[in-house]
Amino acid sequence: MSWRERGEIALMSAPALILFLGFVIFPVITAAYYGFFKWKGYGPPIDFVWFENYRIILTDPAFLDTLRHNAFILVFSLVMQGPLAILVALLLNKKMRGRSIVRVLIFVPYVISEVIVGIGWSLMLQSGGALDETLRNMGLDWLIRDWLADPSIAIWTLMIIITWKYLGFAVIIMLAGLQGIPEELAEAAAVDGASYWQTQWRITLPLLGPTIRIWAFLSIIGSLQLFDLVYIIWGQYISSTAGTSTMATYMALTGRLSGNYGYGNAVAVVIFFISLTVALIYQRFVLRRDTEGALTGGN
Amino acid sequence: MKRAIRSVKALSVAVVACLGVAACSPATSDPAQTGSPGAPQATEMTFWHNATTGDGKAFWDNLVSEFEASHPGVTIRAQAVQNEDFDGKLQTALNSPDAPDVFMQRGGLKMHDMVDAGLLRDVSGAVTDTQREELGQGAIEAMTYQDKVWAMPDTILPGGIWYSQDLFDKAGITEAPKTMDDLFAAIDKLKAAGITPIALGAKDAWPAAHWYYWLALRECSPETLDATIEARKFEDQCWTKAGESLEKLVAAKPFQDGLLTTPAQQGAGSSAGLLANHKAAMELMGAWNAGVIKDLTPNKEPLADLSWFPFPEIPGSKGAPGAVMGGMGGYSCSADAPEQLCFEFLQTIVKADSQIAYYKAFSVPPLNSKAKEAVTEPFNIAIMDGLANASFVSDWLDTRLGQNVGNALNTAVVDLLAGKGDAQHLIDSVNAAAAKE
Numbered sequence: 001m002s003w004r005e006r007g008e009i010a011l012m013s014a015p016a017l018i019l020f021l022g023f024v025i026f027p028v029i030t031a032a033y034y035g036f037f038k039w040k041g042y043g044p045p046i047d048f049v050w051f052e053n054y055r056i057i058l059t060d061p062a063f064l065d066t067l068r069h070n071a072f073i074l075v076f077s078l079v080m081q082g083p084l085a086i087l088v089a090l091l092l093n094k095k096m097r098g099r100s101i102v103r104v105l106i107f108v109p110y111v112i113s114e115v116i117v118g119i120g121w122s123l124m125l126q127s128g129g130a131l132d133e134t135l136r137n138m139g140l141d142w143l144i145r146d147w148l149a150d151p152s153i154a155i156w157t158l159m160i161i162i163t164w165k166y167l168g169f170a171v172i173i174m175l176a177g178l179q180g181i182p183e184e185l186a187e188a189a190a191v192d193g194a195s196y197w198q199t200q201w202r203i204t205l206p207l208l209g210p211t212i213r214i215w216a217f218l219s220i221i222g223s224l225q226l227f228d229l230v231y232i233i234w235g236q237y238i239s240s241t242a243g244t245s246t247m248a249t250y251m252a253l254t255g256r257l258s259g260n261y262g263y264g265n266a267v268a269v270v271i272f273f274i275s276l277t278v279a280l281i282y283q284r285f286v287l288r289r290d291t292e293g294a295l296t297g298g299n
Numbered sequence: 300m301k302r303a304i305r306s307v308k309a310l311s312v313a314v315v316a317c318l319g320v321a322a323c324s325p326a327t328s329d330p331a332q333t334g335s336p337g338a339p340q341a342t343e344m345t346f347w348h349n350a351t352t353g354d355g356k357a358f359w360d361n362l363v364s365e366f367e368a369s370h371p372g373v374t375i376r377a378q379a380v381q382n383e384d385f386d387g388k389l390q391t392a393l394n395s396p397d398a399p400d401v402f403m404q405r406g407g408l409k410m411h412d413m414v415d416a417g418l419l420r421d422v423s424g425a426v427t428d429t430q431r432e433e434l435g436q437g438a439i440e441a442m443t444y445q446d447k448v449w450a451m452p453d454t455i456l457p458g459g460i461w462y463s464q465d466l467f468d469k470a471g472i473t474e475a476p477k478t479m480d481d482l483f484a485a486i487d488k489l490k491a492a493g494i495t496p497i498a499l500g501a502k503d504a505w506p507a508a509h510w511y512y513w514l515a516l517r518e519c520s521p522e523t524l525d526a527t528i529e530a531r532k533f534e535d536q537c538w539t540k541a542g543e544s545l546e547k548l549v550a551a552k553p554f555q556d557g558l559l560t561t562p563a564q565q566g567a568g569s570s571a572g573l574l575a576n577h578k579a580a581m582e583l584m585g586a587w588n589a590g591v592i593k594d595l596t597p598n599k600e601p602l603a604d605l606s607w608f609p610f611p612e613i614p615g616s617k618g619a620p621g622a623v624m625g626g627m628g629g630y631s632c633s634a635d636a637p638e639q640l641c642f643e644f645l646q647t648i649v650k651a652d653s654q655i656a657y658y659k660a661f662s663v664p665p666l667n668s669k670a671k672e673a674v675t676e677p678f679n680i681a682i683m684d685g686l687a688n689a690s691f692v693s694d695w696l697d698t699r700l701g702q703n704v705g706n707a708l709n710t711a712v713v714d715l716l717a718g719k720g721d722a723q724h725l726i727d728s729v730n731a732a733a734a735k736e
Contacts, residue, residue, distance in 0.1 A: 043416030127557025149559035237504035258703040
């Protein structure tokens with residue numbers, strides 16, 4: 001490689017590299033630094049406490065609750081959205097009237113801002129809100145619950161809102177994956193006498209594998225970092241009571257809102273490592289097949 | 300209450316102040332106020348308040364321009380910072396060289412943190428005999444830490460129970476409850492009349508926690524209260540007793556449906572909105588509530604039958620009879636603020652005529668005793684009388700405990716209301732939170 005080429009590479013990659021170092025790596029390092037202090041945010045941090053913040057985080061029942069909630073959201077996002085998205089994508093992949101309209105409609109919730117989604121759903125679901133009134137008018141009074149605040153229901157309410165919100169994204173990705181599967185394969189299977197469902201199960205689904213795995217990866221990361229919907233619907237304080245608190249809302253409550261900036265930074269570091277570990281494990285064991293061959297050597 | 304106090308603060312103060320140059324002349328002979336010898340006379344100050352809109356903003360603009368008119372060559376750069384952003388921005392600014400010279404101070408543990416980090420100027424020199432006399436020793440003491448005054452207090456807004464006289468009449472309640480037993484009797488009567496007895500904005504946590512604070516104020520002696528807050532260990536039995544009283548109240552089911560998702564002040568569905576629209580009979584809230592309710596009535600007019608009574612007593616308990624709890628607020632100078640100019644500005648904020656205008660605009664009781672004669676509403680007079688006769692006045696417990704423990708306490712009370720914890724859980728949560736700082 002000539003100096004000229006090296007210079008070009010340096011010039012082209014420098015802006016991205018500087019942004020990445022400045023806005024990703026540097027904050028991570030400073031968070032790790034502040035995480036070692038008890039610090040109320042006024043003046044420089046001086047009370048160095050080693051791993052005391054981490055010890056408290058990992059033994060705090062409220063944090064362990066958020067881990068359970070995040071795990072629940074992670075698993076049920078995959079279970080609820082995955083199959084549904086594949087079915088909808090299969091349907092929308094067929095030629096039919098109004099297909100593009102339906103595609104747009106399914107994608108709309110994903111485009112709406114989380115704030116609007118959160119406020120809209122919380123207004124509909126509050127006690128005496130639109131849902132309760134609808135049920136009452138249908139004579140289904142016995143179904144009425146405190147959808148948002150009853151700890152045995154609230155997390156399911158959250159799952160339904162999440163599914164509504166993010167299903168469109170999964171469908172679009174699945175559709176894109178389906179476009180990449182050659183039609184000839186389905187035609188060949190039909191010639192061999194395979195039914196529609198046999199074709200989907202034995203040909204489409206396996207070939208859709210890489211797409212599903214990438215979608216699942218994005219969904220997992222999103223589930224681990226879920227913050228906005230919970231924060232908007234349940235506010236700053238009651239998500240742990242309702243059983244919908246996540247690691248990120250815990251960080252906001254115990255860090256910024258409580259004025260424990262050192263502690264909040266330590267929570268951020270814990271979330272970072274949990275997300276990183278999950279991502280690396282997923283890359284190593286699930287995505288590896290898909291990325292093999294995708295990278296080329298420097299020459 | 301923090302939020303609420305902030306919004307009132309927003310409105311607070313000032314105003315028509317300084318209508319004449321003479322009225323504004325700073326003049327004081329206190330030596331502490333003359334500034335560092337040899338320092339050049341400062342001509343510019345930055346000032347942060349949280350009144351971003353409407354009357355509040357206009358009042359501050361007015362106060363600032365009058366102050367400038369009485370101080371030729373002086374420029375005050377006032378900035379209205381959105382209330383919810385205020386603390387975050389202030390914290391960043393205080394850590395930088397661009398700290399505002401004068402800013403709104405919420406007091407409590409947070410103020411102690413600022414003092415410990417050396418970010419505030421000692422304003423003891425601005426508090427002369429005039430201020431001590433007019434504002435009251437208790438208010439000054441609330442802003443005192445390590446024997447120095449760190450903020451000029453401009454408001455104390457105590458809590459109490461707001462109620463609709465019409466709904467009380469409808470339920471056949473002839474007299475405002477004086478004891479907790481009276482309150483329980485009133486709850487029964489209201490329920491029998493098909494009226495929701497109490498509105499509660501538990502989504503914001505602090506309005507729920509206020510019920511616990513008040514019960515603790517009634518159950519615990521002032522000494523125990525102060526000692527517990529100092530040590531931040533809830534060991535005395537009175538704290539558990541207050542929790543049990545709260546459990547008893549919850550068991551009577553006095554609150555509206557869906558209380559956990561009800562906010563305190565935003566919209567007709569909020570707890571203040573329920574009272575404003577006669578959907579509930581009572582609300583436990585601070586002295587700013589009349590103004591909040593006014594904005595939430597159908598015609599945006601003051602609620603005609605709005606009345607007020609002090610938090611009920613618990614006969615035979617250890618609490619000081621008539622003890623009052625409320626939010627205190629004031630204004631601080633940052634460490635590098637020009638001393639003399641800043642002191643004069645603080646004094647202007649709490650002058651009698653500033654405080655009268657403050658009261659007239661927002662119908663909350665003024666702190667300055669000379670401004671109190673202007674007050675006409677029966678509930679505001681009742682609030683001021685309660686404050687004047689109180690043998691013990693405490694700031695909100697979550698302010699005194701600091702955000703960290705305060706938040707934990709607030710959320711634990713919400714848990715109790717939701718049936719997710721008992722009185723003991725409340726105490727455990729607070730003790731656990733104390734470990735985080």
